[in-house]
């Protein structure tokens with residue numbers, strides 16, 4: 128039965144192979160040593176961009192020595208899924224265009240090529256607050272090495288805890304077809320999660336764990352920069368009312384109401400993050416955290432902008448990924464190859480609709496969930512047709528989880544403005 132099933136599946140997913148276990152949360156830590164790694168970091172989009180100043184505020188000695196190291200914590204918005212890799216994609220789907228990488232490149236450059244600096248890239252696609260807490264397997268907080276220089280930290284958290292994927296699945300793509308649940312239910316569930324105190328409490332604990340680990344009382348200038356999310360849509364244009372991102376034929380339309388509701392979810396999450404940041408700060412005499420809201424910078428760069436026919440795979444000015452869409456790194460900076468992405472081992476099981484769900488849910492990886500839901504849909508109804516089968520057939524990357532997982536995540540130009548907004552906010556600090 129399994130084989131027949133695999134063959135049926137294979138007609139839809141020619142080469143879907145899948146590792147049946149939740150990926151281990153590999154972490155990366157690099158000592159940035161100039162100049163050997165500079166050609167790698169020099170690839171970051173910042174090389175063609177105003178070189179911002181790293182804030183002197185973050186310098187523990189207060190003099191003119193730049194900060195020597197930092198750590199990035201959090202989810203795929205920090206990991207930079209889809210923004211290019213050197214060699215093979217890692218388990219956490221770190222991308223070269225991720226804003227923490229751009230900041231690491233500036234940090235290195237600020238050292239004039241003389242000093243080694245340290246960047247711990249702990250963020251991981253699929254991470255929730257639960258995966259960060261000390262004591263859990265592959266905890267980001269436990270992996271954090273404070274023997275290395277750490278003058279500040281970046282943190283992106285919330286989207287996975289608060290059900291972004293469920294909303295995007297139910298309202299936009301419907302990977303699991305009819306079983307994806309209603310958009311209203313997914314939005315209501317996200318709202319309930321956002322309104323509950325559970326997320327704030329966990330975030331509070333994580334922040335306290337990071338601060339304790341760096342011994343904040345001995346490091347008065349240590350600052351955690353918390354980033355939010357950007358609204359996905361222009362929600363006033365009429366054209367999009369008739370357009371769809373649905374995976375299967377007859378998918379949901381991008382009606383204004385839907386766009387407004389999904390944008391509202393993002394705004395609410397940002398407000399919640401800001402509130403949590405303020406609450407933690409109120410416990411200290413000097414702020415330990417700063418919240419960076421870069422949402423407005425995405426104006427004009429969302430889905431459904433005027434005169435855009437979605438899905439528009441050719442529009443560089445859209446700063447979010449479409450399913451299988453290319454990145455928009457500045458030309459010449461980061462070519463993308465199929466082999467860059469984590470392909471699955473040849474001897475792993477085919478996506479098995481009867482058993483893929485649990486590991487996919489455990490991983491929290493949107494791409495793994497999407498692929499599993501698609502396999503399950505096709506299993507339930509072999510007559511289902513992909514809405515864009517023509518496009519899919521021409522794109523050999525379509526079976527790679529990242530192909531789906533990167534959707535609704537910032538592309539390289541989006542990460543550049545996230546970095547710029549972080550610098551802007553740092554500049555306003557005393």
Ligand SMILES: *[C@@H]1O[C@H](CO)[C@@H](O)[C@H](O)[C@H]1NC(C)=O
Pocket residue numbers: 241242243
């Ligand atoms: C960093 O560079 C400065 C100036 O060249 C030097 O005084 C200092 O010892 C260097 N620090 C390290 C850790 O190499």
Ligand SMILES: *[C@@H]1O[C@H](CO)[C@@H](O)[C@H](O)[C@H]1NC(C)=O
Pocket residue numbers: 272273274275
């Ligand atoms: C932490 O960093 C120090 C300094 O580079 C290194 O010696 C040590 O092995 C690291 N610890 C872990 C657990 O990686």
Ligand SMILES: *[C@@H]1O[C@H](CO)[C@@H](O)[C@H](O)[C@H]1NC(C)=O
Pocket residue numbers: 433434
């Ligand atoms: C959209 O197209 C119309 C008609 O071609 C044009 O008048 C308008 O300026 C365009 N709007 C934008 C924002 O490009």
Ligand SMILES: *[C@@H]1O[C@H](CO)[C@@H](O)[C@H](O)[C@H]1NC(C)=O
Pocket residue numbers: 443455456457458
């Ligand atoms: C890269 O070049 C292509 C072709 O000239 C152009 O359409 C695209 O907008 C460029 N991308 C960026 C990010 O500048």
